[in-house]
Amino acid sequence: MNQILKHVDKNINRLIKDLQILIRQPSVSAKNQGIEECAKLVSNTLKKSGIPSEILRLKKGVAPIVFGHVRSKKNPNKTLLFYNHYDVQPVEPLELWEDDPFSGKIRGNKIFGRGSADDKGELITRIKAVESFLKITGDVPCNIKFVIEGEEEIGSTNIEAYLKRFRKKFSCDGVIWEFGYVDSKNRPIIGLGMKGLLYVELSIKESIRDAHSSLAVIIKNPAWRLVDALKTLQDSSGKILIKDWYREVTPFSKSDLKLLGKEPFDENSFKKEYGIKGFVNDKRGLEIKKALAGDPTCNIAGLVSGYTLDGAKTVLPSSALVKIDFRLVPNMDPKKQLARLQKHLKQNGFSDVKIKMYHGEAAARTNPSDPFVAQIKEAARESFGDFVVNVSNAGTGPMHSFVNVLGAPCVSIGSTYMFSRIHSPNEFARIDLLRKTTKCICLIMDKFSKHD
Amino acid sequence: MNQILKHVDKNINRLIKDLQILIRQPSVSAKNQGIEECAKLVSNTLKKSGIPSEILRLKKGVAPIVFGHVRSKKNPNKTLLFYNHYDVQPVEPLELWEDDPFSGKIRGNKIFGRGSADDKGELITRIKAVESFLKITGDVPCNIKFVIEGEEEIGSTNIEAYLKRFRKKFSCDGVIWEFGYVDSKNRPIIGLGMKGLLYVELSIKESIRDAHSSLAVIIKNPAWRLVDALKTLQDSSGKILIKDWYREVTPFSKSDLKLLGKEPFDENSFKKEYGIKGFVNDKRGLEIKKALAGDPTCNIAGLVSGYTLDGAKTVLPSSALVKIDFRLVPNMDPKKQLARLQKHLKQNGFSDVKIKMYHGEAAARTNPSDPFVAQIKEAARESFGDFVVNVSNAGTGPMHSFVNVLGAPCVSIGSTYMFSRIHSPNEFARIDLLRKTTKCICLIMDKFSKHD
Numbered sequence: 001m002n003q004i005l006k007h008v009d010k011n012i013n014r015l016i017k018d019l020q021i022l023i024r025q026p027s028v029s030a031k032n033q034g035i036e037e038c039a040k041l042v043s044n045t046l047k048k049s050g051i052p053s054e055i056l057r058l059k060k061g062v063a064p065i066v067f068g069h070v071r072s073k074k075n076p077n078k079t080l081l082f083y084n085h086y087d088v089q090p091v092e093p094l095e096l097w098e099d100d101p102f103s104g105k106i107r108g109n110k111i112f113g114r115g116s117a118d119d120k121g122e123l124i125t126r127i128k129a130v131e132s133f134l135k136i137t138g139d140v141p142c143n144i145k146f147v148i149e150g151e152e153e154i155g156s157t158n159i160e161a162y163l164k165r166f167r168k169k170f171s172c173d174g175v176i177w178e179f180g181y182v183d184s185k186n187r188p189i190i191g192l193g194m195k196g197l198l199y200v201e202l203s204i205k206e207s208i209r210d211a212h213s214s215l216a217v218i219i220k221n222p223a224w225r226l227v228d229a230l231k232t233l234q235d236s237s238g239k240i241l242i243k244d245w246y247r248e249v250t251p252f253s254k255s256d257l258k259l260l261g262k263e264p265f266d267e268n269s270f271k272k273e274y275g276i277k278g279f280v281n282d283k284r285g286l287e288i289k290k291a292l293a294g295d296p297t298c299n300i301a302g303l304v305s306g307y308t309l310d311g312a313k314t315v316l317p318s319s320a321l322v323k324i325d326f327r328l329v330p331n332m333d334p335k336k337q338l339a340r341l342q343k344h345l346k347q348n349g350f351s352d353v354k355i356k357m358y359h360g361e362a363a364a365r366t367n368p369s370d371p372f373v374a375q376i377k378e379a380a381r382e383s384f385g386d387f388v389v390n391v392s393n394a395g396t397g398p399m400h401s402f403v404n405v406l407g408a409p410c411v412s413i414g415s416t417y418m419f420s421r422i423h424s425p426n427e428f429a430r431i432d433l434l435r436k437t438t439k440c441i442c443l444i445m446d447k448f449s450k451h452d
Numbered sequence: 453m454n455q456i457l458k459h460v461d462k463n464i465n466r467l468i469k470d471l472q473i474l475i476r477q478p479s480v481s482a483k484n485q486g487i488e489e490c491a492k493l494v495s496n497t498l499k500k501s502g503i504p505s506e507i508l509r510l511k512k513g514v515a516p517i518v519f520g521h522v523r524s525k526k527n528p529n530k531t532l533l534f535y536n537h538y539d540v541q542p543v544e545p546l547e548l549w550e551d552d553p554f555s556g557k558i559r560g561n562k563i564f565g566r567g568s569a570d571d572k573g574e575l576i577t578r579i580k581a582v583e584s585f586l587k588i589t590g591d592v593p594c595n596i597k598f599v600i601e602g603e604e605e606i607g608s609t610n611i612e613a614y615l616k617r618f619r620k621k622f623s624c625d626g627v628i629w630e631f632g633y634v635d636s637k638n639r640p641i642i643g644l645g646m647k648g649l650l651y652v653e654l655s656i657k658e659s660i661r662d663a664h665s666s667l668a669v670i671i672k673n674p675a676w677r678l679v680d681a682l683k684t685l686q687d688s689s690g691k692i693l694i695k696d697w698y699r700e701v702t703p704f705s706k707s708d709l710k711l712l713g714k715e716p717f718d719e720n721s722f723k724k725e726y727g728i729k730g731f732v733n734d735k736r737g738l739e740i741k742k743a744l745a746g747d748p749t750c751n752i753a754g755l756v757s758g759y760t761l762d763g764a765k766t767v768l769p770s771s772a773l774v775k776i777d778f779r780l781v782p783n784m785d786p787k788k789q790l791a792r793l794q795k796h797l798k799q800n801g802f803s804d805v806k807i808k809m810y811h812g813e814a815a816a817r818t819n820p821s822d823p824f825v826a827q828i829k830e831a832a833r834e835s836f837g838d839f840v841v842n843v844s845n846a847g848t849g850p851m852h853s854f855v856n857v858l859g860a861p862c863v864s865i866g867s868t869y870m871f872s873r874i875h876s877p878n879e880f881a882r883i884d885l886l887r888k889t890t891k892c893i894c895l896i897m898d899k900f901s902k903h904d
Contacts, residue, residue, distance in 0.1 A: 030763030090765055096661070154764055195666065199764045208727030209548070212875045213777050214647065214846035216751035217690075217743035218722075218731045223752035224686065231683045234676065238669075270670075275660030279670045291669035299668035300675035301758050301767050307775060308756035311482030312606055312651045312810035313542055314777050314848070315753050315875055323759060325665050325766050358764035394666035396766070423664045423767055 001446055007132040008438045015128045015434060016111065018045055020104035022086075022120040023113035029087035029154045035063050042066045042086045042123070042148055049131035051146065058165060062158045063087065063150030067169065070130060070144045075449050079143040081172035083402065083410075084123040085152035088115035089423045096425035110428040118422035121429035122179050122414045122437075123148065129441035141449035145172055152178065155199060155359025156398040163405040172408050174372045174448060176441070178397065180414025182433050183388060184269050188380050188440065191412035192373065193293070193365030193392030194399040196328030198337050199301075199358040202229065202345075205319040210306070213314040222320040223305035229350045230322060233341075234298045237281055240326075242344040245296070248331040252294060256391050259368060260289045263388055273419045292394040297327040323358075327396065334360025364399035364410070365392055372409045375451055379443035380413060383436055413440065453898055459584040460890045467580045467886060468563065470497055472556035474538075474572040475565035481539035481606045487515045494518045494538045494575070494600055501583035503598065508618060514610045515539065515602030519621065522582060522596045527901050531595035533624035535854065535862075536575040537604035540567035541875045548877035562880040570874035573881035574631050574866045574889075575600065581893035593901035597624055604630065607651060607811025608850040615857040624860050626824045626900060628893070630849065632866025634885050635840060636721050640832050640892065643864035644825065645745075645817030645844030646851040648780030650789050651753075651810040654681065654797075657771040662758070665766040674772040675757035681802045682774060685793075686750045689733055692778075694796040697748070700783035704746060708843045711820065712741045715840055725871045744846040749779040775810075779848065786812025816851035816862070817844055824861040827903055831895035832865060835888055865892065 022045065027038035039055055046053035046068040053068045066086065072078075091101035091114050099105045101114040111121070126146070133140050147170055151157055163170060181189045204222040211219055234240050252260065265288055271277065283291060301324065306317035326341075328334060338357055345353050366373065368389065380387035399410045415437035421427045474497065479490035491507055498505035498520040508517045518538065524530075543553035543566050551557045553566045563573070578598070585592050599622055603609055615622060633641045656674040663671055686692050704712065717740055723729065735743060753776065758769035778793075780786060790809055797805050818825065820841065832839035851862045867889035873879045 030761075030765060090759065090761065090763070092759065092761060093662075197766070199766070201764075206728065209873070210545075210876045211726060212847065213749075213751045213753055214744075214779060214848070215726075216732075216749045216777075216779070217747045217846060218735060218740055219726060219728060220732055221752055223755045224682075224688075224690075226755075227679050227682045227752075228688045230676075230679045236676075236680045238676075274663060274667075274671060276658065276671060280668075280672055283670060288670055292666075295669045297665075297668045299665045299766075299768060300673055300679070301665055301765060301769070302760045303675045303678075303755055303757040303769075303772065304760035305752065305756075306754040307542065307544065308754045308760075308773070309482075309542065309544065311542070312653075312775065312777075313482060313753060313875070314649070314651070314751075316751060317753070317755075320755065321760070323764065325668075325764075327666060327668070394669060395664060396666070421661065423765070424662045 004132050004136045004442050005439050007136050008128065008435065008442060011128060011132060012435050015124055015438065016431065019111060019116070019121060019124045022124065023104035023115050024102050026102050027087050027150065028090050029063060029151050030090050035087060035150050038086045039064045039066050039150055046127060046146060049127050050134040051127065051130055056166060058158055058162055065162055066146065066148040068146030070140050072140045072143050074139055075142050078449055079145060079172040080445060080448050081145040081147060081170065081175045082126040083175055084126065084146070084148045084178045085119045085150065086123070086148050087150045087153050089153050093425065098426055109431050111431065112426060112428045114427055116427055116429040117416045117420040118427065119152065119178050121434060122416065125415050125434055125438040126176070126441055128438045129445065132442060133445065141445050145170065155197065155361060157359050159398045160401040160405065163401055167405060170406060172406060175402050175406065175408050175410040176444065177399065177410055177412030179416055180412045181416050181418045183264055183418055184266050185264065186384060187386045187388050188384050188413050189388045189390045190373070190376055190380060191390045191393045192368055194363060194397045195392060195394060196332060196334060196363035196400065197359065197361045197396035198326040198328060198334045200341065201321060201323050201356040201358065203319060203321040203354045204352060207318045210318050211316040213316045216316050219316055221316060223317055226305065226320040226322055229345065229353050232348045240296065240298045242340050244340055245337065249296065249329055250331060252290065255368065259389055259391050260293060261286060263289050263390055265289055293392040294329055296329055296332065299325050301325050328363050330363045330365055332363065334362060361396055361398055362400040364403050366409045366411055370409045371451060373411055375447040376411050376413055376444055379440050379447050382443050383440035456584050456588045456894050457891050459588050460580065460887065460894065463580060463584060464887050467576055467890065468883065471563060471573060471576045474576065475556035475567050476554050478554050479539050479567070479602065480542050481515060481603050482542050487539060487602050490538045491516045491518050491602055498579060498598060501579050502586040503579065503582055510610055510614055510617060517614055518598065518600040520598030522592050524592045524595050526591055527594050530901055531597060531624040532897060532900050533597040533599060533622065533627045534578040535627055536578065536598070536600045536630045537571045537602065538575070538600050539602045539605050541605050545877065550878055561883050563883065564878060564880045566879055568879055568881040569868045569872040570879065571604065571630050573886060574868065577867050577886055577889040578893055580890045581897065584894060585897065593897050597622065607649065607813060609811050611850045612853040612857065615853055619857060622858060624858060627854050627858065627860050627862040628896065629851065629862055629864030631868055632864045633868050633870045635716055635870055636718050637716065638836060639838045639840050640836050640865050641840045641842045642825070642828055642832060643842045643845045644820055646815060646849045647844060647846060648784060648786060648815035648852065649811065649813045649848035650778040650780060650786045652793065653773060653775050653808040653810065655771060655773040655806045656804060659770045662770050663768040665768045668768050671768055673768060675769055678757065678772040678774055681797065681805050684800045692748065692750045694792050696792055697789065701748065701781055702783060704742065707820065711841055711843050712745060713738060715741050715842055717741055745844040746781055748781055748784065751777050753777050780815050782815045782817055784815065786814060813848055813850055814852040816855050818861045818863060822861045823903060825863055827899040828863050828865055828896055831892050831899050834895050835892035
């Protein structure tokens, strides 16, 4: 094992270079930018590391999945699957980036660029861990599978269909999730759950063209109408006012609360990082951790109407639009919640508000007493010296589909420093954490192969 | 007089060409685009028509005023002043234009382009009217002055300072306003007043950078905060909720109401033009005309936060912004209203909302019984066959400053078809109306010079 870990150290420059190559290939799924090119690049990256790979397609118009598969000679009865994604978030607002978003520029211990952390940085740690095993032992300690999708940042719309279609090909005994945070004390956060998501766009059109704003006395203003509609969705404390929204939500169990109590959260670092004075509703301590793991949200992700550039334009807009992401917790069904939203708008007199659903995903949580969790804890302690267990990530991923279709436990662990600015300008990955995580993945492979 | 009006007909192709040249020179004051170039072009256009011209400057950073002055040989004791502007509104949204916004393209009876109607089209009718007098009689029937500013579309911020500085140079006995609408029955609308305006931008910054939207459970969302703040400003019927907002507003006089009753408003054409089913609060008939002339507004002209492009981005925005134009009616002081807005936000707990004032202008109305109004009515009847008197335009202009500083009555009359899409994509001017208005201006000059 030591030789393998030493090879990871020796191989770090190659890891960095391969990550830079991946960053330099834009792959913005929201804009269908570079998706096919990136899938090919990722497939070749797997092959270069000795991992046989193929590109799987569900149907036309759907981003392909890059599949990788190495059979273990000595232990062909146990399979570990790495789930990752090669697509990235849009880069806007462009003017806030210090470098080109696809530069892969290195400054000290950091590699900058969209996808450097989320998720190309995580992907490269998995690939390089397998590469080191292959280089040193000529084998892997268990079968390894890679499922690398291209639509994660637009809600993994087709992952469930892919999982069902290739259920046999993807069959496995454990899934390492696509990302994992590392806290400010350099402890990896072992994540056992993900929130769900319902992403919708509400739009209102009042007239067929913008008008001179002097006409606001007689032509209805869609921006005002949208403000009125929004105000019915949530009160100023953040409580969602849609009928039955929280109906299926259950409180935390005692063991969950115990885990939450142990989770670290550095309020001051967090405040400094985001330049904020306090938290929503002046939350502190356990309240913050409970909110991150278990509070549903109704977040305005985008809002636009009329003239938004510099200066003053006296215009009456013809339309207004809002993008909302609702985070969901276990037992909340995205389709049911969407129906509740539709009913709410109708019953409150907003039948003129059009709803477009971008995607829906249910929440998932893995049982903290699953043996797979114990193996990962061991590996994390050996590579990082310490770790934290997280009941549920505040973010969303298609974990629910993996658990449901493949029937395997899913755990997230990775290299992403918690202030890595993922989804924001100047996203970066930390080289020290990429290295440690690659070693941790090697150790997970080893421990996972030794236990039943 | 007949010879002069015939010359206007003969000269119409020259008018069209000169208007195209003016349209093709962008002059967007909101972006400081082409302002100096357009001032020079306008000054040369005056000179080409035989009107001595100079460019006046207040101070650095302020758009110049193009001044034109023709002394009358036979009647040097009476002066008519044309107030116009050479700047135009921004052209966004670009994708809705059928041609380049600065093309000056002709299709049948229409000339398209930003400024074709507002205000380069109006300006050219005044210039060509003077040109025809000069060509045929070698003189003008009274002194003629042109005051053509470059900041009308950004609130005429410096017109009052210009008027005060050049009070003597600009002294006059009557002002023809920069624009005038023509209704769908081809009747010019003789406008006696303008509403005032308070244009502000409210902004909220919650954090120093955009964050992953999963953090919405703990980081405040500025878009929600803005929605909360906006909702305190106006109720869903359009009533402004700021304390004392309507305090100085007086009801219409009986004679105003009589004039309003006679004003035409073609509800069906209007609905068809804007593709709307009804009016604000289901207004009809006199209520619509009263609103246009006398209702203060709180219009959302622009609203933006977060990700506004296509697709779904799960982002928690760091800031949110709204542009609001409040239309004011006589006796409302923009500065006083701004102070009321500031106080309102503070008292409602929104001290974190930053207010930026773009401009303020008071409303103005000219007395319907002023002899100047009678002269214009006569000219309008002779050139158009009919006319309408309008108590107050729904829009805003610095009429208040002219009335106050120059002490002359101001009346608006012009060539702008009421559905000319000014301030919107595909703005156009109608050639038949440009021709009739040029003749009408000739007749106004004649009648004005003959009366005391």
